[in-house]
Amino acid sequence: MHVPFCAVRCHYCHFSTAAFSGDAVERWFAGIEREADLRAPLADGVAFTSLFFGGGTPSALSSRHFRRLWDLLRARFTLAPDAEVTLEANPESAKDALLAAWREAGVNRLSFGAQSFEPSELRSLGRIHDEARPVEAVALARAHGFERLSLDLMYGYPGHTSAAFARTLARAGELGLEHVSAYCYIPEGVTPQGERALASGGPAVPDEAQAALYEQLSEAMEGMGLACYETSNFCRPDAESRHNLTYWLRRDYLALGPSAHACWRGERWGNRFATADWAAALERGEDPASERERSPEASTSDEIVMLGLRLSSGLRAADYAPSDWASVERRYGAAFAAAQEAGRLESVPGGWRIPRRHRFLADDTIAWLAARARG
Amino acid sequence: MSDPRLKNIRNFCIVAHIDHGKSTLADRLLEVTHTLTPQQMKAQVLDDMDLEREKGITIKSHAIAMEWKAKDGVTYELNLIDTPGHVDFTYEVSRALAACEGAILVVDASQGIEAQTLSNYYLAADQKLTIVGALNKIDLPAARPDEIALEIEHYAHVPAEHVARISAKTGFGVPELLEQVIADVPPPSGDPDAPFRALIFDSKFDQYRGVVCLVRVVDGRIRSGEKIRFLSTGAMHEVTEVGKLRLKLDPADELHAGQVGYIVAGIKTVADARVGDTIVADDIAGMEMLPGFRETKSMVFSGLYPIDAEQYEDLKEALARLRLNDASLMYEPETSVALGFGFRVGFLGLLHLEIIQERLRREFMIDLIATTPSVVYHVLQTDGEFLKVDNPCNLPPPQNIEAIEEPMVLAHIVTPTEFLGNILKLCQERRGEHEGMEYIEETRVRIAYKLPLGEIVLDFYDRLKSVSRGYASLDYDIVGYQQSDVIKLDILLNGEMVDALSAIVHRSKAYTYGSSLCEKLKELIPRQMFQVAVQAAIGGKVIARETIGAMRKNVIAKCYGGDISRKRKLLEKQKEGKRRMKQIGTVEVPQEAFLAVLKVDRS
Numbered sequence: 001m002h003v004p005f006c007a008v009r010c011h012y013c014h015f016s017t018a019a020f021s022g023d024a025v026e027r028w029f030a031g032i033e034r035e036a037d038l039r040a041p042l043a044d045g046v047a048f049t050s051l052f053f054g055g056g057t058p059s060a061l062s063s064r065h066f067r068r069l070w071d072l073l074r075a076r077f078t079l080a081p082d083a084e085v086t087l088e089a090n091p092e093s094a095k096d097a098l099l100a101a102w103r104e105a106g107v108n109r110l111s112f113g114a115q116s117f118e119p120s121e122l123r124s125l126g127r128i129h130d131e132a133r134p135v136e137a138v139a140l141a142r143a144h145g146f147e148r149l150s151l152d153l154m155y156g157y158p159g160h161t162s163a164a165f166a167r168t169l170a171r172a173g174e175l176g177l178e179h180v181s182a183y184c185y186i187p188e189g190v191t192p193q194g195e196r197a198l199a200s201g202g203p204a205v206p207d208e209a210q211a212a213l214y215e216q217l218s219e220a221m222e223g224m225g226l227a228c229y230e231t232s233n234f235c236r237p238d239a240e241s242r243h244n245l246t247y248w249l250r251r252d253y254l255a256l257g258p259s260a261h262a263c264w265r266g267e268r269w270g271n272r273f274a275t276a277d278w279a280a281a282l283e284r285g286e287d288p289a290s291e292r293e294r295s296p297e298a299s300t301s302d303e304i305v306m307l308g309l310r311l312s313s314g315l316r317a318a319d320y321a322p323s324d325w326a327s328v329e330r331r332y333g334a335a336f337a338a339a340q341e342a343g344r345l346e347s348v349p350g351g352w353r354i355p356r357r358h359r360f361l362a363d364d365t366i367a368w369l370a371a372r373a374r375g
Numbered sequence: 376m377s378d379p380r381l382k383n384i385r386n387f388c389i390v391a392h393i394d395h396g397k398s399t400l401a402d403r404l405l406e407v408t409h410t411l412t413p414q415q416m417k418a419q420v421l422d423d424m425d426l427e428r429e430k431g432i433t434i435k436s437h438a439i440a441m442e443w444k445a446k447d448g449v450t451y452e453l454n455l456i457d458t459p460g461h462v463d464f465t466y467e468v469s470r471a472l473a474a475c476e477g478a479i480l481v482v483d484a485s486q487g488i489e490a491q492t493l494s495n496y497y498l499a500a501d502q503k504l505t506i507v508g509a510l511n512k513i514d515l516p517a518a519r520p521d522e523i524a525l526e527i528e529h530y531a532h533v534p535a536e537h538v539a540r541i542s543a544k545t546g547f548g549v550p551e552l553l554e555q556v557i558a559d560v561p562p563p564s565g566d567p568d569a570p571f572r573a574l575i576f577d578s579k580f581d582q583y584r585g586v587v588c589l590v591r592v593v594d595g596r597i598r599s600g601e602k603i604r605f606l607s608t609g610a611m612h613e614v615t616e617v618g619k620l621r622l623k624l625d626p627a628d629e630l631h632a633g634q635v636g637y638i639v640a641g642i643k644t645v646a647d648a649r650v651g652d653t654i655v656a657d658d659i660a661g662m663e664m665l666p667g668f669r670e671t672k673s674m675v676f677s678g679l680y681p682i683d684a685e686q687y688e689d690l691k692e693a694l695a696r697l698r699l700n701d702a703s704l705m706y707e708p709e710t711s712v713a714l715g716f717g718f719r720v721g722f723l724g725l726l727h728l729e730i731i732q733e734r735l736r737r738e739f740m741i742d743l744i745a746t747t748p749s750v751v752y753h754v755l756q757t758d759g760e761f762l763k764v765d766n767p768c769n770l771p772p773p774q775n776i777e778a779i780e781e782p783m784v785l786a787h788i789v790t791p792t793e794f795l796g797n798i799l800k801l802c803q804e805r806r807g808e809h810e811g812m813e814y815i816e817e818t819r820v821r822i823a824y825k826l827p828l829g830e831i832v833l834d835f836y837d838r839l840k841s842v843s844r845g846y847a848s849l850d851y852d853i854v855g856y857q858q859s860d861v862i863k864l865d866i867l868l869n870g871e872m873v874d875a876l877s878a879i880v881h882r883s884k885a886y887t888y889g890s891s892l893c894e895k896l897k898e899l900i901p902r903q904m905f906q907v908a909v910q911a912a913i914g915g916k917v918i919a920r921e922t923i924g925a926m927r928k929n930v931i932a933k934c935y936g937g938d939i940s941r942k943r944k945l946l947e948k949q950k951e952g953k954r955r956m957k958q959i960g961t962v963e964v965p966q967e968a969f970l971a972v973l974k975v976d977r978s
């Protein structure tokens with residue numbers, strides 16, 4: 001569920017966001033309602049086990065708006081009783097009224113975008129909150145009964161140092177979180193910061209430096225009792241984000257809102273990126289998807305390998321439909337064996353995984369395998 | 376004396392130094408003779424290969440028939456052959472000459488006589504062709520027609536006042552040039568009533584007809600349904616089609632003595648239609664072979680290996696196909712420890728190698744690795760046995776070698792005097808011996824140097840061009856073998872020798888060569904998951920080393936809200952990159968790295 005509004009645009013951001021105004025929100029609501037009507041029949045008889053409010057900034061919606069959104073969704077889709085319901089929240093906006101509204105509706109997991117605890121870094125990333133805010137937000141969320149809390153961090157941006165990262169990691173460690181997502185900075189040409197980084201030519205931050213920061217991150221997470229379950233995601237035992245795993249395990253998911261992407265019963269589609277385009281398509285009575293493709297068997301198995309090998313538990317037969325796994329084996333069986341020979345994969349019960357020391361090189365092995373896939 | 380029936384035929388080719396305007400002149404000739412419709416016309420229309428058009432140079436000779444009503448009221452049959460100018464393709468020129476009585480020697484009026492002007496002139500004069508001199512590009516402000524006409528008089532023995540002045544670009548002087556060709560070039564000799572004899576000067580493969588022989592009929596006539604014999608192989612075939620060479624093949628009832636055209640005769644194998652062979656009527660015995668042309672000598676050899684081992688059979692088929700259009704291509708199977716099964720292929724030069732590799736990729740979809748190019752060394756072993764070595768891997772161990780000889784060339788370089796110093800220095804670095812120098816005019820000289828072929832065949836031409844800002848030109852001929860202190864240099868990746876990268880080099884240069892090659896390989900081999908040592912060694916002793924640090928990062932951090940398109944695109948790109956790499960032991964080596972030797976700075 002993509003909520004495209006933000007109070008201020010962060011310097012590194014390339015997500016689909018829109019200016020926040022009463023009219024814009026109304027138009028978006030109307031669009032969501034149309035799109036939900038359009039998609040609901042696809043999910044007839046399905047009880048969703050995960051629902052994710054992402055953005056943009058879902059927490060930019062007022063409690064009244066959030067309730068309205070919630071009711072709109074519940075009227076059209078079914079949630080499983082133990083469903084994971086996550087909301088991406090800006091630490092700045094975690095206020096009592098909102099937290100109460102989320103809690104009451106059924107949100108049971110919050111993901112705070114902290115990025116860093118260094119004041120100067122927050123400013124240069126264009127974040128509006130100060131470094132104390134995430135700490136207060138976490139405490140407040142706990143007070144409202146939220147147990148499942150995750151924090152987003154970023155590392156490896158221009159000027160990022162190991163000492164600064166250590167301070168951020170230490171602050172994060174004090175929060176007793178069950179989950180952390182930490183993303184290595186990628187310069188995006190369309191963002192002010194990315195443009196600066198790209199204009200300076202060459203990789204703004206050397207691979208060595210980013211790899212060292214990743215090592216530092218992994219160690220700090222272990223110290224906090226959080227294990228890496230996917231390249232950029234760390235958690236306590238059994239506290240994986242179900243929503244995240246849906247992507248990595250290539251399970252079905254539906255999508256609502258501008259720029260949202262779905263993978264549903266052998267088909268992938270992505271909605272128009274700009275909120276206005278997306279809304280306009282729906283207003284014309286059209287499907288808001290701008291890209292749509294059926295996945296042939298070969299690309300399904302390519303995707304399974306590409307996504308699944310990022311998981312620390314590895315790529316395992318048990319996680320897939322038998323027919324999908326059979327085609328993975330057919331296409332990749334020989335390549336897997338060769339990769340093991342070359343030290344690129346290690347076997348796990350019922351599957352394969354990339355050795356821990358190569359986690360930050362995962363794409364190299366994935367491409368190596370793809371180049372050797374059959375037919 | 377020419378048979379009266381042949382007196383209205385003229386067979387001629389256009390020869391010149393590279394870029395002096397041969398193909399553009401051919402365009403104008405096709406235009407004034409109305410051989411092509413305006414719709415068919417485009418710049419350098421005879422350069423019909425993609426690669427020719429992209430590079431803006433002629434690679435293959437192209438023959439085409441024209442008709443022209445001359446001032447004397449007679450309509451002449453003109454057979455024109457446009458030839459390439461690059462030094463690698465001299466063989467194409469010499470074959471074209473064998474089909475002609477005359478040659479238009481084109482000289483750029485702003486550049487003057489260059490190395491290939493002279494070498495092509497000598498080839499034509501040797502074959503006793505009538506030379507028609509033509510000063511081209513007189514439309515250029517920098518043209519110096521009077522001075523250059525004198526150069527032509529001096530070097531090509533065409534009286535200056537008799538040299539045509541043309542602009543192939545504007546068409547100025549072109550009809551007059553044609554009149555001059557008709558007046559000066561003799562009609563073919565030959566007897567249309569004698570038994571049939573023809574020379575194959577080229578061949579090509581046509582999708583529908585199979586092998587097509589391009590021939591110059593010397594005596595007699597030929598029609599479809601008749602039986603012919605190939606003298607060198609004795610193979611017999613029935614003719615299914617004959618015709619004239621237009622932009623496309625143009626069937627005709629018969630070809631007769633003096634004419635240039637094509638013959639199709641259900642020929643399946645390339646070996647049966649060897650360029651240079653003589654075709655005769657099958658029912659006549661005791662016919663003599665026509666003088667063909669010099670066998671081509673491959674100058675440089677390289678192993679070609681498909682990156683995907685499963686494409687070996689495709690490569691074999693593709694080489695056979697290319698050989699049909701390119702008689703100078705020589706090859707035989709070989710194997711490499713590092714690369715598996717492939718072919719050792721002989722080339723006329725580096726451009727030739729590059730073009731073949733590119734054609735295999737484009738026309739046959741075969742991605743290749745080419746091993747370090749080598750010339751042919753003569754090796755006398757201590758046991759008295761004599762070996763020819765065109766692959767460094769076959770060089771016997773030093774203790775078994777009595778002596779090695781390397782091929783030498785006599786190179787002629789024409790250059791403006793201001794670059795003389797640079798060029799002498801370059802030749803000296805390449806172990807050259809100065810043989811002489813003459814002034815073509817006050818500001819231009821022709822230098823002769825004896826040089827080892829191995830020193831010039833790889834990057835000499837590029838270096839020459841760069842030290843002379845493109846002005847110097849080069850021509851060379853093999854002049855024999857000379858004893859030399861050369862040794863085999865090996866390259867090791869993580870301790871494992873890569874035979875495909877071995878090279879034979881002069882002892883005095885082994886160290887510099889080895890270290891710059893290691894440096895170059897370090898640049899060209901991407902980081903691997905582990906550190907890689909790149910070493911150069913002579914007889915097991917390491918003389919240079921570079922280290923490629925381990926890859927540290929290759930992962931895309933995120934999967935934005937279930938949008939995997941970006942990851943897929945990246946994977947697709949990386950996968951293609953991986954496919955162009957060859958796994959040598961544990962190290963993945965990209966295609967380009969195998970030609971690193973060409974990029975090494977040897978100075």
Ligand SMILES: Nc1nc2c(ncn2[C@@H]2O[C@H](COP(=O)(O)OP(=O)(O)OP(=O)(O)O)[C@@H](O)[C@H]2O)c(=O)[nH]1
Nearest residue numbers: 393394395396397398399432433460512542543544
């Ligand atoms: N100004 C001027 N340019 C010309 C003339 N003739 C040819 N050119 C140009 O010279 C360049 C080379 O012409 P080509 O006809 O391809 O030369 P070529 O001799 O066939 O070259 P190769 O086949 O590669 O040896 C092209 O850019 C032509 O446009 C001319 O009479 N005047």
Ligand code: SF4
Nearest residue numbers: 006009010013055056
């Ligand atoms: S809050 Fe998130 S979506 Fe909004 S601008 Fe910042 S990074 Fe982008």
Ligand SMILES: [Mg+2]
Nearest residue numbers: 397398432433
């Ligand atoms: Mg040309």
